[in-house]
Amino acid sequence: MRAFRASVLLAFILLFVVTACQPLSPRQPVLFYAWGGNPAVNDYLRWAADELHQQDIELRHVKVADIADVVKQLTEGQSNADLIWINGENFQALKAAGKLHKISGDISQLANINDKLNWQTDFGEAVEGLEVPWGLAQFHLLSCSQCLQGNSVSAAQLLAYAAEHPGTISYPKPPEFHGTTFLKALLLSLSGTPELFQQPVATSADQLTAPLWQYLEQLHTHLWQQGAKFPGSAAEQLNWFANGVLDMAVSFNPNEAATLVKQGRIPAGTVRLTLGTAAITNHHYLAIPTSAANKQAALRVIEFMLSEKAQRRKAQLDGWGDPPVITMPDANAPSLLPVADEFDASWQPYLEREWSERFQ
């Protein structure tokens, strides 16, 4: 029994040591809240942390299953995040709540941003210096080489394929954002007036989207499980695609066909193609909350993330493969897909609501 007593004592000593040691940590860490579900991104951030360590900055990746968690905490004034990875409605919510530092003036690397990129608006919301682009996303499909063919597939061609191969096509269930973007891509392919979707939702929306709902009525009868069930996320759809349940998956990373094959996540021979003639393109950003305890170090982290070294490493196909946002003299990353502009943010809730009213 002496052993038991000793172990209880030991536990108390441990407790004391651990609590006592915390203030002694040499550097105040930069708490970077970012999605933790992608091993390639996690690896990249480990590399970045090692690099930053040499600059006396301790970058700590706080892995979250959904960054919306943090946005919620920030808008209620209860987060210890120093740096966050956001875009779209998360940015909009934080901007509306006034929870972000204006940082554009503090980042010298902004001068090197590729000026062909339309990063100043984030889902129709003006960035106004509250966030800084880190990488870009292009919505497209992944398919096996014998399945969907060519560089692009129109809405009509997808329907024809689904009718010919029933049960092999599906998409993540909206409001999952890949699923909602799938709807947007179909809208662009079906509509003759893509520029109207960069405007906020207006009274003409019902008329504009009518072809989409008619189209989906037809498509759903040919979908996996006749559209009674959907994959819950793009990751889930990717696994089903990799194991031959489905003939297509969806992706936001234009290099993912290459990187995922290298990781052994999807079979060799997987091809990428756009749904419609171009890929809906948006950016993902870094931002510093007003409540950040370590703003100066967070700024230096952003500066590093936009450096040529970090951007080049980020684009490597044996790693994350996220396209660079700065101009690089000898960039040999694979070419981007043809660009289609992102919809105004108000379309997101509109499409989600209309979809769930019809198909839920």
Next chain:
Amino acid sequence: MVRALSVAVLLILVVIPLLAALPALFFAGQGAGIRANWSLWLVPVSQTVLLTISVTLLVLLSGLVIARHIGNSRGFAVISVLLSTPHVAFAVGIMLLLSPSGYLTRLVHTLLHALPTPPVGWPLPEKSVLTLAIVLLLKEIPFLLLIASTQLRQLPYQQWLLQAQSLGWSGRRAWWLLVVPALLPRLKLALAAIVIYTLSVVDIPLLLGPNMPGVLATVVYQQHYQWGADNQAAIGVWWLLLLSAVMFLLLQGLLSGYPPLARLARSHWQKTSRRRWHLSAGKGFLQVGAGLSLLVLAALLMESFAGARFYPALWPQQWQASRWLTEWPYIWPLLLTSGWLALISAALATAAAIAVLERQRRTKSRSMHWLPLLMLFIPQLVLVLGWQKVTGAGSSGPVLIWSHVVFCFPYAYLVLHGAWVNVSDRWLYQAQSLGYSYRQAWWQVLLPMLKHAVFSAFAVAFSVSIAQYLPTLWLAGGTLPTITTEAVSIASGGDWRLASLYALMQALLPLVMFTLLLGRKPRQQAIDVTH
């Protein structure tokens, strides 16, 4: 001294946590004015009701069937392994084995060439209420068995069975009509804990549960993070509380309804022939349970070394040790954090349970009290939401340990209760007559006699702490990642090879603890220390 200690424990681990959670209830109060969005809640609520009722009934039924045969057998080694595997690791493993593109279908295809593509309409889809129910069942039956066995020790049930046999009753009849009516009330609190766990667990349904829409707890969890004026999460909290109350009533009805029925049956149900299926069912569960937990560990191990592995290949196309090599430096600190957190929490929780039970022993209050178990009857989600509002995010160290102890303590109490309250004062008196002081007698005679019970309680508390997801994530605000929070976040990306590695590591710590503490001999008291 013991009295003060016992009161202090209950104050710190039950009353204060309850008071601290009140803000969440106020937050839920704001929900009263919000229009309930029925379409959002209808399916989750009905799914949850269905799940909770069926899981609880099945756990109870199979628990009682099995308990009859393993009351004091070596089966507890198996139960220990099943109990110690954390839920999330178990869930990932089950999915690898049984999902439509899992090992089972691959094996069928390899043997029969019958399933060239993953089967449509496979009974266990990757995410469904059924998959969720199976995982919960496999994890909760061993827990009920552990409690049932400690409670059975307090009943002279072997004598009852012998007497019944001498009257010509079949063993089965004697069990169901004599022992079970006496045992059931003693299982009430454990069953209530199972009901609440099933109702409110978040991490397992996120992984395996249906998502279109989810069960109640996951919808509340997700709604909590939606912004907007009408915060449906508040309504969800009310739903959770309402369902808890309804389920308690049903449970109470079931438990108080059974003994009169048994009495009726005793006088009207005539002798039946002996049958063996009970015996085989009991043994069968242990074999299936042992086999399944070994298979789960094997599947996790294999997947963690796998390169590409696409359906219908049974074995990975290539093996990779690199994942282990690169991840290990990052996993090691996580194991360390989880480990010390669990060691301290389990030690404190066990000591707290001993304090409360020692007072019960001295006051001769032998029944299981509900107060120490109170925290198991309130959905964890509601509690942690409330605590977070009081302490804020990013409070590491003491607050986090406290929250873990709050959840470990009731389990330690449940496990320790049977043995502790029934130890006879006779031993203390005899030791004192041999010249020991009371304190010496307590430390050197009483405690060693109860060593096994204490070890079991410590091991269970340890694995409860390891498995804590919500308190660790929300109270530490990400500043203190543990193997469990990382495992859940990595699983959200769907790369099961990496997720398997983390799940395996998560399973490792409790497994080591159970083996160290309980593995050497079967979980039995060397001497009968009861009256």
